[in-house]
Amino acid sequence: MATIAVPLGAQGEQVEAEALRRPALSEYLRWSVDHKIIGVQYGVSAFLFFIIGGAMAMLIRLELWTPELDLIVSGAAYNSLFTIHGTIMIFLFIIPMWAAFGVPLQLGAKDMAFPWLNAFAFWLIPPAAVVVLLGYFVSPAEAGWTSYPPLSTLFSGDGQTLWALGAHLLGISSIMGSINFIVTIFNMRPPEMTIWRMPLLCWAVLATSIIAVMATPFLAGALTLLLLDRVAGTTFFDAASGGDVLLWQNIFWFYSHPAVYIMVLPGMGVLSEVLSVHSRKPVFGYRMVGLSSMGIAFVGFTVWAHHMFTSLQPELRIPFMITTMIIAVPTGIKMFSWIGTIWGGKIRLNSAMLFALGFLSLFVIGGISGVMLAALPFDIHVHDTYFVVSHFHFVLFGGSVFAVYAALYHWFPKVTGRMLNERLGQIHFVFTYFGFLFTFFPMHVVGMLGMPRRVAVYVEGFQAWNQLISFSAFVLGFSTFIVIYNVIKSYYHGPIAGANPWRALTLEWQTTSPPPPMNFDDDPIPFEDPYGYGTEASAAYLAVVDEAFSNGSTRASEH
Amino acid sequence: MQNRPSNTPSISPAAVVVAAVFLIVSVIGINWFTTFVPVVLPEQASAESKSVDELFYILMIIGGVVFFLIQGMLLISVIAFRARPGDEGDGPTYHGNPLLEIVWTIIPALVVVFLAVVSFNIWTQNTEPKAAINMVEGHSISINVTGARYAWTHQYVTERFDPDGNQIVINSGPELHTYIGQNVDLTLQTQDVIHSYWVPAMRVKQDLLPGDPTRGGRPTQLRFTPIRVEDRSYPARYPIVCAELCGDGHGRMQGAVIVYENESQFLDQFYEPAIHAILNPPADPILRGEMEIQNYICNSCHILDSLGWTSTTGPSLNGVADRAGERVPGQTAEEYIATSIWNSGAFRVPGYDQQMAAFGPDVMEATNVMSPEQLYSIVAYLCTQGEQSDCDMNNANVAIPDAIQTVFGYEVDITFGMDADADAETPDTETEASDDSE
Numbered sequence: 003m004a005t006i007a008v009p010l011g012a013q014g015e016q017v018e019a020e021a022l023r024r025p026a027l028s029e030y031l032r033w034s035v036d037h038k039i040i041g042v043q044y045g046v047s048a049f050l051f052f053i054i055g056g057a058m059a060m061l062i063r064l065e066l067w068t069p070e071l072d073l074i075v076s077g078a079a080y081n082s083l084f085t086i087h088g089t090i091m092i093f094l095f096i097i098p099m100w101a102a103f104g105v106p107l108q109l110g111a112k113d114m115a116f117p118w119l120n121a122f123a124f125w126l127i128p129p130a131a132v133v134v135l136l137g138y139f140v141s142p143a144e145a146g147w148t149s150y151p152p153l154s155t156l157f158s159g160d161g162q163t164l165w166a167l168g169a170h171l172l173g174i175s176s177i178m179g180s181i182n183f184i185v186t187i188f189n190m191r192p193p194e195m196t197i198w199r200m201p202l203l204c205w206a207v208l209a210t211s212i213i214a215v216m217a218t219p220f221l222a223g224a225l226t227l228l229l230l231d232r233v234a235g236t237t238f239f240d241a242a243s244g245g246d247v248l249l250w251q252n253i254f255w256f257y258s259h260p261a262v263y264i265m266v267l268p269g270m271g272v273l274s275e276v277l278s279v280h281s282r283k284p285v286f287g288y289r290m291v292g293l294s295s296m297g298i299a300f301v302g303f304t305v306w307a308h309h310m311f312t313s314l315q316p317e318l319r320i321p322f323m324i325t326t327m328i329i330a331v332p333t334g335i336k337m338f339s340w341i342g343t344i345w346g347g348k349i350r351l352n353s354a355m356l357f358a359l360g361f362l363s364l365f366v367i368g369g370i371s372g373v374m375l376a377a378l379p380f381d382i383h384v385h386d387t388y389f390v391v392s393h394f395h396f397v398l399f400g401g402s403v404f405a406v407y408a409a410l411y412h413w414f415p416k417v418t419g420r421m422l423n424e425r426l427g428q429i430h431f432v433f434t435y436f437g438f439l440f441t442f443f444p445m446h447v448v449g450m451l452g453m454p455r456r457v458a459v460y461v462e463g464f465q466a467w468n469q470l471i472s473f474s475a476f477v478l479g480f481s482t483f484i485v486i487y488n489v490i491k492s493y494y495h496g497p498i499a500g501a502n503p504w505r506a507l508t509l510e511w512q513t514t515s516p517p518p519p520m521n522f523d524d525d526p527i528p529f530e531d532p533y534g535y536g537t538e539a540s541a542a543y544l545a546v547v548d549e550a551f552s553n554g555s556t557r558a559s560e561h
Numbered sequence: 562m563q564n565r566p567s568n569t570p571s572i573s574p575a576a577v578v579v580a581a582v583f584l585i586v587s588v589i590g591i592n593w594f595t596t597f598v599p600v601v602l603p604e605q606a607s608a609e610s611k612s613v614d615e616l617f618y619i620l621m622i623i624g625g626v627v628f629f630l631i632q633g634m635l636l637i638s639v640i641a642f643r644a645r646p647g648d649e650g651d652g653p654t655y656h657g658n659p660l661l662e663i664v665w666t667i668i669p670a671l672v673v674v675f676l677a678v679v680s681f682n683i684w685t686q687n688t689e690p691k692a693a694i695n696m697v698e699g700h701s702i703s704i705n706v707t708g709a710r711y712a713w714t715h716q717y718v719t720e721r722f723d724p725d726g727n728q729i730v731i732n733s734g735p736e737l738h739t740y741i742g743q744n745v746d747l748t749l750q751t752q753d754v755i756h757s758y759w760v761p762a763m764r765v766k767q768d769l770l771p772g773d774p775t776r777g778g779r780p781t782q783l784r785f786t787p788i789r790v791e792d793r794s795y796p797a798r799y800p801i802v803c804a805e806l807c808g809d810g811h812g813r814m815q816g817a818v819i820v821y822e823n824e825s826q827f828l829d830q831f832y833e834p835a836i837h838a839i840l841n842p843p844a845d846p847i848l849r850g851e852m853e854i855q856n857y858i859c860n861s862c863h864i865l866d867s868l869g870w871t872s873t874t875g876p877s878l879n880g881v882a883d884r885a886g887e888r889v890p891g892q893t894a895e896e897y898i899a900t901s902i903w904n905s906g907a908f909r910v911p912g913y914d915q916q917m918a919a920f921g922p923d924v925m926e927a928t929n930v931m932s933p934e935q936l937y938s939i940v941a942y943l944c945t946q947g948e949q950s951d952c953d954m955n956n957a958n959v960a961i962p963d964a965i966q967t968v969f970g971y972e973v974d975i976t977f978g979m980d981a982d983a984d985a986e987t988p989d990t991e992t993e994a995s996d997d998s999e
Contacts, residue, residue, distance in 0.1 A: 077809035146806050152771055153754045157808055241771040241779065247755060248770065281642070283652035287662050312757055312804070313768035316688060320681055327673040334669040335662070341634045342661070347652035348644035359635060366631040370624040373673070377620060377680040379613045379687060383602075383764040386757060386804040447601045452761035454804040457812030461800070536651035 022419040022498070024516055033125065035117035036519060040124050041103025042417060047127060048099040052403075053482065055090035058083055060479050063472040069465050071458045080458040082142030082161070086134070089147045089165065093172045094131055096402050097261070098124075098179075100207065100268035104413060105183060107510035107517060108201045110526040111190035116182050123178040130171035137164030146456060148258070151239035151250050155231045163232050166225045173218045173225070176264075180211035180218075187211075192525035201508045201532045202291055206271025209295035213260045213267075213302065221257035224250060248313060255306035263302045265398055267295055269405025270336055273358050276408045277343045279506045280355040284533040286342030290335055297332035305329060311378060312385045319378055326376035333369055337362070353427025354411035357404050360435050364400025368393060371446065386456075389449030395442045407434070407485065414492070415499030419515040422496060426488040430481055437478030444471050501551040505544055508532050512547050579637050587629030594625045606762035606799055606820065607785040609687045613764040616683050623672060688784065694746035697824070697832060704737070705928075706749045706783075708756035708769045709861030710874040711810035713801060716928060721836055730928065731835040732856040735816035737801065739787055740827040747783045752861060752918065753874070757805035758783060760818055768805055774926070787820045795822035796830065810873055844977060846957060850942025853935050857920065858928070867946065875917060876910040882944050886951030894951035895964035898940045903931070903969060922971075933971040934978075937961050 030042055062084055065073045074080045102120060106113055114120045137143060141159030154162050187208050191200070228250065230236040237243035239250050278285045285291055307314050307322040314322070340362055349355065371393040375381050384390060407430075414422050448467045453460050460468070502511040507529045513522055534540045598618050605611055642652075695702050700720040707714040715738075717731040739745050749758055751769035759766040763785045772779025790797065801816035821827040839856075842849045855868065862875035870878070885894035888908070892900070900907050905917035920931045931939075940961050944952035953960040962973035 071812075077812065081806065081809065081811070144808065150755055150806070153806065153808060157754060241773055244773065281638075281652055282644075282650070284654060284656050286655070287657035290657070290662050312766050313755070313770060320684065323680060323684075324677050327677050328670075330673055331666060331669050335666055337631060338665040339657075339662075341631065341638065342657070344638045344642065345634070346655065347638075347642050348648060348650060349639060349642050350644055351639065359639065363632055363635055366628065370627055373676065374617070374620045374624065377616055377676055379609075379680055379683045379764075380616050380620065382766050383613055383761070385766055386759075450601045450603075452603055452800065452802060454759065454802050454812075456806045459812035534654060536654035540651075 022516070023514070023518065024419060033121055035113075035121050037102050037106050037114045037117065037120055038417070038517060038521075040120050043124050044098055044102055044127075047124075047131075048095050051090050051094040051131065055087050055095060056479060056482060058087040058090070059475065062087065063475040065458055066460070066468045067472050069460050069462045069468075074458065077458050078144050079142075081144040081146070081456070082138060084456060085143050085146050085149075085165075086138045089134060089143075089169070091398075092147060092261070092265070093169055094127065094134070096265045096398060096406075097172070097176060098127060099402075099406055100210070102179070103417060104510060105204055105207050106186060106190065107416075107513070107521055108204055108508050109187065109190055110192045110195050110509040110522060110528060111186060112520045112522065113190075114182050115185040115190050119178050119182050123175045123182065126171050126175040126178075130168045130175065133164050133171065134168035137161030137168065140164070148254065149228065149250075151228065151231065151247050152241070154228065155239050163229065166229050166232070170222060170225050170229075173221050176214050177218045180214035183207050183211040184215065192527075194525075194527050195509075198289070199528050199530070199532055200292075201271075202274035202285060202288070202295075203268070203271035205292040206267045206274075206295050209299040210264050210267045213299045214264050216303070217257045217260040217264075220253050221261075224253040224257070227253075248310070251310050251313065252307070255309045256303075259306040259309065260299075260302045262394075262397065263298055266401050266405075267298065269361065269402045270295065272405045272409045272412070273340060273361055274343070275506075275508065276354050276358040276412050277340055278533045278535070279412070279504050280352060280358070281344040281347030281349045282535045283343060283347035284531065284535060286339045286345075287335075288533065291339045294332040294335045294339075297335075298329060301325065301329045301332065308376060308381070311381050323376055323378040323381075327373060330369065330373050330376075337366060337369070352411070353422065353424060353431060354408050356428065356431040357408035357411060357434075360431065361401060361404040361408065364396055364404060364435075364438065367443070368396030368400055371396065384449050386454055387449035388445040388453050388455055391455050392442045392445035392449060395445075399442070400438060404434075407431075410485070410489075412504070413510075414489070415503050416510055416515050416517070418493055418496070419499055420492055420494075420496030421499050421503065422492045423488050426484055430484040430488065433477060433481035433484065437474050437481055440474035441471055441478050502544070502547065507534060507540055507543065514551065579641060580633075583629070583633040583637065587626070587633060590629055591622060591625035595621050597621075603761045604790050604793075604799075606787055606790055606797070606818075607760075607764065608788050609785050610762065610764040611788075612683045612687060616680060619679060620676070623676070691744040691746070691784065691786075694744045694784075696743060698828070704745070704747050706737070706747050706758060706769075707752060707858055707861065707928075708749065708758065708803070708807075708814075709752035709858060710754065710808050710872060711803070711814040712858075712861040712870070712872045713758070713803075713814070713816035714858045714861055715816075717832075717835075719832075719836065723840060729836055729839055730856070731832070731839065732858075733831070733835070734855065734860060735801070737816065737818045738821070738827060738831040739818065740821040740824050741787050741789050741795075743824070743827075744786050745784065748780045749783060750778045750780050752858070753915070754807045755805050756803050756807050756814070759802045759804040760785070760799060761802065762799035763787070763818070766804055787818075789822075795826065796820060808874075810871070813871060842977065846938045846941035846961070846975070847945055848942075849977070850938035850940070854939050854942055857931070858918070862915075862917070865946070874913075874915055876913055878943065878946060880947045882947030882950035882952055884947075884951075885944075893953075893960070893964060894944065895940060895953070895961045896968050898943050898952075899936060899961070899964050900968050902936060902939065933965055933969070933973045934975075936965060937973045937975065938977075940964070 025039060029039055034040060065080060071077060074083065102114065138161055141161045143149065143158050143162040143165040145154035145158045145162060149162065187204055227238040231239050237245040239245045239247055241247055274285050274291055304325040305322060307318065308326045311319055375384065375390065375393055411422055411427055444467050448464050453464050499515045501514050509526050509528050512526055529540060529543045595618060598614060598621060602614060602617065605614060693701065695704050702720055703718045705716045705718065713735045715733045715736060717733065719729045719731060721729045723729055749767060749769045751771055755771065756769045757766055758769060765783055765785045767781050767783040770779045770781060797820045799818045801818060803811055803814035807814065821830060838852060842852055860870040860872065862872050864870055864873060864877040864879060866879050882894060885897045888897050903921045905919060918929055920929045922930065922932055924930055941957050944950050944954060944957065958975045962975055965971050965973050
């Protein structure tokens with residue numbers, strides 16, 4: 003195993019450690035308009051929030067070890083705990099996670115189209131996080147991350163107001179980031195980088211950004227109405243005064259369902275990269291994979307009311323069942339294309355690849371339970387139960403977080419110039435994969451048997467299941483320490499990566515690791531096919547680039 | 562570079578063997594999967610549960626095929642196509658196969674169309690309104706469910722009338738009583754936030770939505786028909802669960818569906834005794850009050866250990882009589898309790914921000930109408946809730962009517978209308994509970 007995991011670009015080891023032109027760590031704590039700095043700022047801060055949200059999840063699982071409310075002081079405290087867990091994981095971790103480092107490099111651009119806006123979008127996150135967390139410690143929101151009125155308007159503490167303000171700021175950040183990506187992808191590509199030569203991560207980020215720009219204003223609208231109801235005495239959601247509680251659900255889910263694709267599409271883009279590079283084979287059906295992202299983005303706007311199957315007027319439920327089922331088709335195209343990609347390749351089973359395969363293996367379960375949830379009569383039974391909790395963790399953890407880890411192992415050498423420890427990565431994978439599986443798979447069963455979500459007390463008969471779930475969750479939580487240790491250790495002592503340790507064809511690898519301030523000396527010339535592995539031409543292309551870097555040059559385009 | 566001249570990936574014989582084994586494993590596996598259907602779902606206690614579980618069975622088969630197909634191909638790939646140590650070459654340059662892509666677009670599309678049609682049929686079959694709903698003694702009655710933080714209340718608006726000509730309403734608290742074959746059709750209404758009424762054994766769930774009370778709220782409907790479950794003794798009990806986050810005590814908001822074997826068991830064990838108790842209330846105001854208070858939805862907000870109430874939305878009623886005399890200077894305990902029921906806006910216990918619902922002789926909601934006599938008995942009952950009651954318990958039949966007269970100006974008939982005409986008619990109910998407290 004270890005022999006395969008050794009970086010292929012052996013020339014990197016000749017580079018002295020001092021030759022790594024890495025930014026000083028203090029650079030990352032300052033305002034910077036370099037997308038590579040901002041990308042790391044996004045990634046590290048998002049990961050910090052992942053740790054905080056994860057610690058909260060551990061507390062939740064500790065409370066659920068017994069059927070009674072014992073560890074946490076009150077039901078209200080428990081409610082605010084999962085409210086903030088969900089809010090942090092969605093708004094502060096997984097949505098911002100995907101920004102900024104890779105896209106300009108992959109396009110061959112010197113930076114984002116609007117570097118200053120890029121920095122500003124990031125620097126909105128810390129104040130927003132402070133506002134949300136302050137609310138948690140002052141007078142916590144207790145209405146869940148979905149904040150349904152009237153619970154969130156008439157019955158929740160002032161932390162709910164701060165929650166809405168924080169979410170507002172994060173929405174603004176997300177819109178600015180997305181506009182930047184769209185403009186960058188359309189305008190910053192060098193002449194040879196045609197739209198059909200674009201790596202699939204860029205396609206996915208483009209689809210994601212279009213969704214974010216279109217959907218996030220709806221969240222802003224809903225949050226504004228909520229804030230007005232809470233502080234200005236309006237009655238948009240107050241039924242007793244002519245308001246409508248379903249208004250919130252409709253607007254909120256019109257954003258929050260597409261937001262699921264904001265969270266998972268970039269992960270799918272990562273997957274296309276990682277699977278292709280590490281099985282040394284082109285992405286199967288490149289155009290269909292790119293276009294299916296757009297298909298998901300489009301259909302994703304037509305399914306929101308399936309979150310309201312138990313509250314929506316009965317006659318409106320059928321159309322949303324049908325649109326929800328349709329979305330399985332483009333998702334299926336992606337699944338089969340990825341398998342087509344690795345099928346017949348020469349698979350390097352390193353950490354990045356393991357996490358990518360883990361994504362495939364877990365995401366398919368989330369997809370199957372997704373179709374089950376779309377089937378209206380069955381959904382009625384499991385709606386708002388642990389079955390749903392299980393489903394969205396399979397999609398967002400088994401999907402997105404596994405993609406985050408795959409991306410970490412794949413691009414860490416590019417970001418830092420050093421390789422992560424392969425053995426630790428494999429151990430990390432084993433703990434994460436099995437910890438995850440045994441945490442979330444049994445949740446399907448308790449949900450179907452009758453355990454609703456968001457409860458601190460439950461029927462005694464479910465205790466054995468919950469203890470299995472909690473134990474596995476602690477294993478899953480422990481696995482995080484392995485990757486933190488690996489990252490810190492490898493940042494200082496990992497083997498030197500060289501420009502292109504994976505011998506990948508996309509442009510981010512055709513420059514030094516880490517890349518110089520403007521990424522490339524000239525406009526780089528992309529290879530005719532971003533995933534054209536196995537041809538004489540691609541071998542020649544890589545050889546020329548290797549040659550260029552082993553001579554100490556940073557020019558990637560001299561051929 | 563070790564480029565293959567051919568444009569297709571070559572599949573080793575080993576992979577073919579693995580694929581064949583995988584095919585056999587998945588057929589057995591899917592079969593094995595479906596045996597879990599009854600294990601992972603609760604009992605099938607309604608007609609609807611049968612068809613929902615059939616749908617789940619179909620979903621399990623299709624899901625099983627997808628699961629084994631994907632996981633199997635992943636496993637095969639990792640085993641068969643893993644690069645050998647030292648092999649640094651590339652795989653075949655194979656960009657795709659349009660025919661294959663069309664196939665794997667069309668097949669899933671057909672599968673989801675099939676699932677949509679099946680789901681649609683089951684849905685329309687399960688939700689279509691039935692002709693004879695909530696049949697009791699040949700009448701179709703209405704059953705209303707009220708959700709309030711954190712309790713369920715069920716009310717049966719019967720087709721029987723009391724001697725004054727009022728329709729009798731049975732309040733069965735957190736329990737829904739029904740019988741095998743009754744087409745249950747519930748009207749759900751919430752008092753505060755959104756709740757969700759879920760009976761796992763029946764596979765039904767419906768949210769309760771806040772609406773404008775002056776326009777009759779925003780009632781929603783829930784329909785199911787209980788069926789016989791093998792090896793069950795009747796009456797059978799199934800949990801009711803709140804499935805929508807409603808606050809602090811969300812997890813405690815539970816109830817039960819009691820299913821009787823047939824209509825006559827339902828009538829004998831629930832319906833007739835309940836009506837009998839309402840028609841023949843004890844003459845003792847305390848016992849009468851204990852019964853009356855349970856006909857209102859007080860349990861949805863208050864704790865009262867003697868009656869098993871658990872809700873924490875409003876202040877606790879445990880020991881209320883010990884505190885009532887000191888709450889408002891110049892007001893007796895009787896006056897305070899009476900005022901806080903009929904004129905609930907008058908006080909707000911610190912720490913509770915919700916306004917209590919209005920009760921009284923002229924309130925709009927039929928279920929909250931309360932006569933002076935009912936108030937008298939309820940105050941009498943609450944006066945017993947404490948260790949050394951502030952109320953004048955030796956003189957309850959004078960002190961409480963006086964308090965009601967003072968505060969609201971109503972005359973209370975402390976005999977509950979029995980002095981004029983009831984003496985001869987209801988001798989049996991008075992024997993057990995009449996004279997000892999007065």
